[in-house]
Amino acid sequence: MKRGLFITTEGTDGSGKTTQIKLIESYLKGKGFEVVVTREPGGTSIGEKIRSIILDTENSDMAYITEMMLYASARAQLVNELIKPSLSEGKVVICDRFIDSSYVYQGFGRNIDIELIERVNRIALDGIMPDVTLFFDIDPEVALERRIQSTGADRIEREAMDFHRKVYNGYKKLASMYPDRIKAIESNRNIEEIFSDVKAYLDKFS
Template sequence: MKGFFITIEGLDGAGKTTQIKFLKEYIERRGYDVVVTREPGGTPISEKIRNIILDKENSEMCPKAEALLYAASRAQHTTEVIHPAIKAGKVVICDRFVDSSLVYQGAGRSLGLEAIKNINDFATNHIEPNLTIFFDISPEITVERIRESKEIDRLEQEEIAFHYSVYNEYKNLANKYSNRIKVVNANNSIDNIKNDIEIVINKLLEA
């Protein structure tokens, strides 16, 4: 059985976690072995790097260091989890992948998409998702959700302009890579979002 690599993208607070749980259960009912993971993180080493990246005490971290830390975490994650699972015929569902670095560091930190793509191509051996689902929702809504629900991390505390830069670049990527990136309206109800995602997944698995 051929493995698949599915990534879930969107702003923090877009509702990704809830839908990933539904998606895992849906694909398992189709007869696939599913691995759910996240970025930054997914392995013990990668989780330690995650803690460094998101720690609010690391306010002096420069954008290049941030981008390289994400890539380092991703290199370990790809080698240890993603590549082996796909090779074994499993479906990998990853909460964030390279697209997140393109939008957060490439656009949000103004490092440029080409530089971010190059370091991540090196980190991942050029692996690309079979499918990316982008949760489209306004930054105002997601920022309000985050700040009401939990203590915010270093990136979440950025000003709204930063989150808009990230959001707009997500939209650009969705237009540029429309064959891979499928957009779902994350303003909809949980059930409607779930149904929209299942339609997208069916097309992938049936192909």
């Protein structure tokens, strides 16, 4: 059986990923694909428990290295339990955040050495990398204001704007380093305009 397609979405909180994921899922199902949608951290029973620890606002004293290891642990479980089996069955997997989030949030944002993040996540990834990553590119101040007005702020979202700016700049740098995989989509537009660009990329892979 042909290996499935692995799509990840990235962007600062409030960039519109959730809305676009729903549209992507519907679009690909309409083309006859079996689609699995998941998220990071989370996506499994174990991963969701780790997610609650990471995002809990009471855990403000969490060490940066602990945060990085928790993300990698949730990722390892998700890859082993859901992503690899689904891809081996020929399904399309759409994941809200993946390895690039660790590079930008813990690497660029927390200043943890990128090579250390790579070494730890090499085990967690178990050879799995996205076929295409859609980076929803929007100014972090605009995006975060949207998110907080909508759902409130978790532990990561409560960080200072300087942190979120570093994360955003990290995304921009990754997109320039890996243009074949990471597709930047200007996201300060209406939903239909954004999805038009998304479909153009999807059609090349599906």
